[in-house]
Amino acid sequence: MEENIKKLIIQKQFKRTAALDPRCKAALLILIGCVSYFLNGEVVSLILVVTLALFIAIGNGVRWAVKMLVFYIIVAYLNALLRYVSIPVLSVIMSVFGVTILKLVPIAMMGIWTLRTTHMDDLMVSLQRMRLPQSVTIPLVVMFRYIPTLRIEYRMICNTMDIRGISDTFWKRIIHSISTVEYILVPLLMRCLKVTDELAASGTTRGLELEEKRYALNHVRFSWPEYAVTILGIAFLAALLFLDYTSIGEIIIWRA
């Protein structure tokens, strides 16, 4: 009985790439974010997204990887279609918008996957090992914890808006977009204040502010797999940047 419980407690929920140290994931996230913005070539950008999709798919994220890959291809294709539409100003705006989304895809892909595959205690331990002060780590952790809640709260608020009959149709939302934002933000902020206050009280009474050395349920270590992944990642991204300057960067693949 006790052995079974112990097994359940130390059971690893995230496997392979998802089990990497949070610091390694964060480093990759930042690197990918920068590189994604500097890449212009269509081929190299696609290589980045496909490789990233593979990386995520190995670590408990098959569905998410496929979803984002399909999304990327659709947006890229639609963006290519824009060449055949020539409405002054609007075409340019749409095209800029499309390119921005394409550049954001790898970041969102990596960011959300990191969020889903990182245990909060692992995160807290690795932040502590980076010698960040508590005044930085606690807000970060609260934010990390609050993001999934945000979606639930947002849905609740939309429901009550529907019942009240304020901004309950798509049309009203467009016409009164500013007041719609206000109607969503006011209760969201009020809830946020209340929840963070209660959360902080609950954390404090369980010793959150103690500055003891923490140990997570998983072993959190920056060891050889992390070094290998980080070095390979840097090499790969550098190679992409280099390829972008060669003739490969000029190949156009998205045409209608």
Added chain:
Amino acid sequence: MITFENFSFRYEERDEFTLRDINLTVQTGELILLTGRSGCGKTTLIRSLNGLIPHFYPGEIKGNISLDGQSLLELKPSELAGKVGTVFQNPRSQFFMTDTTRELAFGCENMGFSREKTIDRIVKSVTDLRLSDYLNRSIFDLSSGEKQQIAVGSVYALLPKVYIFDEPSANLDYDATKRLAEIMKHLKQDGYTILVVEHRFYYLKELLDWAFLIQEGGIKQEFTREQFCRIPDEMRISYGLRTVYPERDAREYKAKSNVRESGSVLKVEGLSFAYRKEPDILRNINFEACEGDVIGILGHNGAGKTTLLSIMTGLLKEKSGAVYYNGKKLSPRQRRNLSYLVMQDTDYQLFASSVEEELSLGIKEDCAEKVTETLDALELNAYRECHPASLSGGQKQRVTIGAAIVKDSPVIYFDEPTSGLDYDSMVRVSRLIEQLASAGVIIFVVSHDFEFITRTCSEVLQLDGQDSIKNQVLTPEILLSISKQYFE
């Protein structure tokens, strides 16, 4: 042993002392109930015990509190963490982690325990409190009762000597409350000291050693268990206390006759619903409601009460069946226009920058007169210009009810309107619902609060029932069978 010596406390932002001259001794191993009207200072009292006062909520202190001879005022809340454990009211906002196992580990990790020690503590907590079914689950998939158990578990893993429960049953159904009482019994048997702040304390009647009545920041009276269970009704009501024996209400129930036989009728036929790819949550639900009916929707957590409300208010589309109003079939959008939902958490429902504006929000015609009338009727006139967020919980609730009145909704739904309310506020909500009903509104109330149901409802819809579910006119017999299910 906990001792309060002439303890007084004033919050920094207030002029008056919230707690005045508290003298109180709690022996090790006792279970103490602290009760009294909302705002009497119960919560402040326990905050000063778990160290949140004065470190988290600063203010002026007089007197002293000590635990086993050591003054608590000198200790930081984090130093108290291994000594005094607190389980808070809202199970949703006391989780720091996103999965249950790590939530259980949270306190131990803060204390800097080694990995092996943390694991041993979780194992102890899981075996002693029987939590093994909940390990490795996302906290977003748990019911409030399950969350509350994990919250106790997480505190238990730190092995504190003193447990504090701040209105732990406010969000729980009857089964979950029973389970909570079992856990408290277990803790008591193991010799821990337990302090419970509670309005609905019926589940503690066999466990408590002392009950303290707190009024205006002071201890008004103390009772032994026998005395507390025998307080005469008039005295209890004058103290603003709920009943210890809600089941007795069942016998004294007088049927509320709804005189109105004419008027608008809301009818539901063969309603069923399932979320995508999941089994049916609601199956074959039928009921009919006329103007002036107050229908209680009962059932354990997860029986589909909230889902039913979402369908009735048009937020969800039914899988099969139909909703008719005066013989006309309604689409979800039409249902939305017809109905109003007063949620348990009123923060979600307040959008405007003043109470007055809140009431008229989303209404096209000129409604100034109606707003004034409603404000008068709800005793909110003094707060006309106030920001809704600055009001107390009960006032916020009345503002949302006010919005329903101004909107002229013929059907109003209440989701757990009395959770965490004291006797007076509960009676007030009940009266307000009666007034609405006699003005011809059809009212549905989702509630676990037996005392409130007996007082308010004319009919019930039990979602726990098998096969075809119908509404029943509330009779003493039905109440008796419900009370058996709840309290035995």
